[in-house]
Amino acid sequence: MKLHWLPQAASLLPRFRNLLAAFLLASAALGIVTESLLTDTRVLRLVSSRVQEDFSRVALELEEKLVALGDSLGISPPGRAIVLHYSREGQLRYWNTNRYLPDSGRVRRLMASPKFELLTDRGRAYYVIKASSDTSYRLALLPLFEGYPLRNELLEPEVFLGPFGSWPAVADAAADFRFEPKSSLPGVEFLDLNGKLLGKLVTYDA
Numbered sequence: 001m002k003l004h005w006l007p008q009a010a011s012l013l014p015r016f017r018n019l020l021a022a023f024l025l026a027s028a029a030l031g032i033v034t035e036s037l038l039t040d041t042r043v044l045r046l047v048s049s050r051v052q053e054d055f056s057r058v059a060l061e062l063e064e065k066l067v068a069l070g071d072s073l074g075i076s077p078p079g080r081a082i083v084l085h086y087s088r089e090g091q092l093r094y095w096n097t098n099r100y101l102p103d104s105g106r107v108r109r110l111m112a113s114p115k116f117e118l119l120t121d122r123g124r125a126y127y128v129i130k131a132s133s134d135t136s137y138r139l140a141l142l143p144l145f146e147g148y149p150l151r152n153e154l155l156e157p158e159v160f161l162g163p164f165g166s167w168p169a170v171a172d173a174a175a176d177f178r179f180e181p182k183s184s185l186p187g188v189e190f191l192d193l194n195g196k197l198l199g200k201l202v203t204y205d206a
Contacts, residue, residue, distance in 0.1 A: 044186055044187070044188065047164070047188055048188050048189045050162055050163055050164070051160070051161055051162040051163075051164065051188055051190075052162075052189070052190065052191055053162065054162030054163055055127075055142075055160060055162060055190060056191075056193065058078045058079040058081075058142060059079075059116075059127060059129060059142055059193055060193070061078050062077060062078060062079070062081055062129045062140040062142060063129050063131070063140075065077065065140075066083075066129060066130070066131035066138045066139075066140055067131045069085075069131070069138055077096065077140060079142050079143070079160065080143055080158065081129075081140045081141060081142045081143070082095070082096065082097055082099060082100055082126070082140070082141040082143070083095065083096045083138070083139070083140050083141075084101070084102075084107075084138070084139045084140075084141070085136060085137075085138050086107065086111070086136065086137045086138070086139070087135070087136060087137070088134075088135060088136065088137060090104065090107060090108060090111065090137075093136070099146065100121075100124060100126075100141070100146070102119065102121065102141075106119065106121070107139075110128055110130070110139060111137050114130070115130075116128060116129050116130060116192060116193060117192075118181065118192075118198045118199065119141065120179070120181065123145075123147035123148075123178075123179075124143070124145065124146050124147060125143070125144040125145045125146075125179040125181075125198075125199065126141035126142060126143055126144060127141075127142045127144060127190070127192065127198060128140070128141055128142075129141075129142060142160070143158050143160060144159075144160050144179055144190055144198070144199070144201070145157065145158070145159055145160070145177060145178070145179035145201065146158035146159075147178070147179075156175065157175060157177065159177050159201060160190075161188075176203045177201045177202070177203055178201070178202055178203070179199055179200070179201055179202075180199055180200055180202050181198070181199040182199070183199070183200050183202050185200070185202040186202070187200030187201050187202035187203070188200060188201040
């Protein structure tokens, strides 16, 4: 497939020109984009659909693993999820990574709510999946976006991009992403397992 149309397609949406070009390159290689789909809203809709499909699959897998975990501590989580295992009294018993640990106030609020929900904190955004037993409370924080005040080769932002995440061109463009729970800007949308909008990955002009 010839890619002579990529510059024109990418220019359809200035705020997404680099990101769209990267997605189109990846999508063309995957065979999921044709010239008839190359408009700004259609490309974003297609990308959102593919990312959401993978997001829902990983979230459901995490829920199943948390339920099966019971009072044991070990788990191999998909999606680079952060797994936190608390006693009923709120004492942290197990965690699988030090990338992020919510403070005790946030943990109490999460434990008090039975629903899965969005957690945002200082530029980070997670979809929180929960399970409990008579003696423990378990959380899986599935990262939608993990940003850092400083960036270097060790502190690159983490973005959930589903099947596109392994493409270097997409990963480079995604460094300009921000997660916005409420935004009128075009972006890659995330829906919770009940179909409610969690927020969007959006980019801004440099």
